[in-house]
Amino acid sequence: MRWTPNKITALRVGVGFAAVCLFGRGPWANLAAVGLTVTAIVLDALDGHLARRKNLATPMGAQLDILGDRMIENVYFTYFAVVGMVSLWLPVFFFVRGATTDFLRGLALKAGQAGWGTGGMLQTWWGRALVASRWSRGLYAGMKCLCFCYLGLDLALTRGPVALLGEIASETYALIGVGAHVLTWLTAAFCLVRALPVLLEGWKFAAGSVAKPRGAAKSAMQGAA
Numbered sequence: 444m445r446w447t448p449n450k451i452t453a454l455r456v457g458v459g460f461a462a463v464c465l466f467g468r469g470p471w472a473n474l475a476a477v478g479l480t481v482t483a484i485v486l487d488a489l490d491g492h493l494a495r496r497k498n499l500a501t502p503m504g505a506q507l508d509i510l511g512d513r514m515i516e517n518v519y520f521t522y523f524a525v526v527g528m529v530s531l532w533l534p535v536f537f538f539v540r541g542a543t544t545d546f547l548r549g550l551a552l553k554a555g556q557a558g559w560g561t562g563g564m565l566q567t568w569w570g571r572a573l574v575a576s577r578w579s580r581g582l583y584a585g586m587k588c589l590c591f592c593y594l595g596l597d598l599a600l601t602r603g604p605v606a607l608l609g610e611i612a613s614e615t616y617a618l619i620g621v622g623a624h625v626l627t628w629l630t631a632a633f634c635l636v637r638a639l640p641v642l643l644e645g646w647k648f649a650a651g652s653v654a655k656p657r658g659a660a661k662s663a664m665q666g667a668a
Contacts (some may be wrong), residue, residue, distance in 0.1 A: 452511045462483065467526065586629065
């Protein structure tokens, strides 16, 4: 079978969902889930590398890659919120952020501009650096991987009656919890920073979409008069 970036993206999503299914099923299953989480992040880097190296990058592939990112980050943060390890507002934030930026990208695409790449909706150098550069994408992927692995290891080592570390001091347990909140909200903050160029530069497409129907309605009324 010939591997393509889109097939690797589909495999990445499957690996991510398999990891979340293993969480909470015992300490060793949690450790296996952490391993699968690292695998999913590696696959995320691999599909982009293959697309660039083999000249297989397509607008559809870019959309599928973004969709895969949304599915994985939402299912992970939702699971950890449901089991009480992170704030319930965290998955809400990631969902709203993703839906808003994808909506603006869709309006840009409708206006004839891609949401990424040369000639895309991001016209400023800092916008392209924050959203599309390799360092930004790599740092964001690394932060998410660190969050998910930290939470998974916390689940395996310190939580439940069969935690691998057994009983630990309440102060240590609290410190581990603080570390989880710091990591997750730092990741959310960087996620918001990466969204700012899309929100600022993409808003004109939303404004334009609202202005066109108003202009058409006004012309129709003048014509009727």
